[in-house]
Amino acid sequence: MDDTSDKSSLVGVGRCQIIKFPKISDPRGNLTFVEGLRHVPFEIRRVYYLYDVPGGETRGGHAHKKLQQATIAIAGSFDVVLDDGHSRKTVSLNRSYYGVYIPRMIWRELVNFSSGSVCLVLASEPYEREDYIRDYDDFLRAARGTVL
Numbered sequence: 001m002d003d004t005s006d007k008s009s010l011v012g013v014g015r016c017q018i019i020k021f022p023k024i025s026d027p028r029g030n031l032t033f034v035e036g037l038r039h040v041p042f043e044i045r046r047v048y049y050l051y052d053v054p055g056g057e058t059r060g061g062h063a064h065k066k067l068q069q070a071t072i073a074i075a076g077s078f079d080v081v082l083d084d085g086h087s088r089k090t091v092s093l094n095r096s097y098y099g100v101y102i103p104r105m106i107w108r109e110l111v112n113f114s115s116g117s118v119c120l121v122l123a124s125e126p127y128e129r130e131d132y133i134r135d136y137d138d139f140l141r142a143a144r145g146t147v148l
């Protein structure tokens with residue numbers, strides 16, 4: 001990620017940092033592991049994954065009021081478009097040992113899935129329908145009235 005070191009990296013989409021997870025290289029096959037509160041800044045309370053995503057499809061398209069997550073391209077590649085209501089940035093994930101941390105109140109869209117890609121999500125909360133903001137205008141109103 002090409003964040004600069006000024007304070008803009010600490011607010012808004014600047015908080016969406018790339019995380020490099022441990023990689024145990026082995027001729028028998030590589031291994032990566034993730035521990036909550038060590039490699040991601042939250043307890044992992046749920047894991048889900050997206051797979052068999054048809055070419056050209058978009059996933060996400062929402063924000064969360066309190067949930068934090070780390071999104072990992074376990075296989076293949078895709079882009080994550082991140083939006084804090086003021087600015088946007090796009091992160092390309094294409095290695096099994098990189099993820100992007102997405103804090104609360106960030107609108108995200110997952111696009112450009114490669115064939116056979118798998119998106120693993122580590123989440124700070126169980127599934128709660130009420131935690132979603134699915135309307136972009138609602139998100140903008142909430143984000144612009146929120147101190148991040």
Ligand code: TYD
Nearest residue numbers: 046047048050058059060061062126127128
């Ligand atoms: P959604 O979060 O909208 O998917 P995405 O953001 O990846 O496009 O979820 C799609 C559907 O799956 C929706 O009906 C809610 C359901 N769902 C669960 O029941 N549990 C879960 O943990 C998740 C992530 C989704």
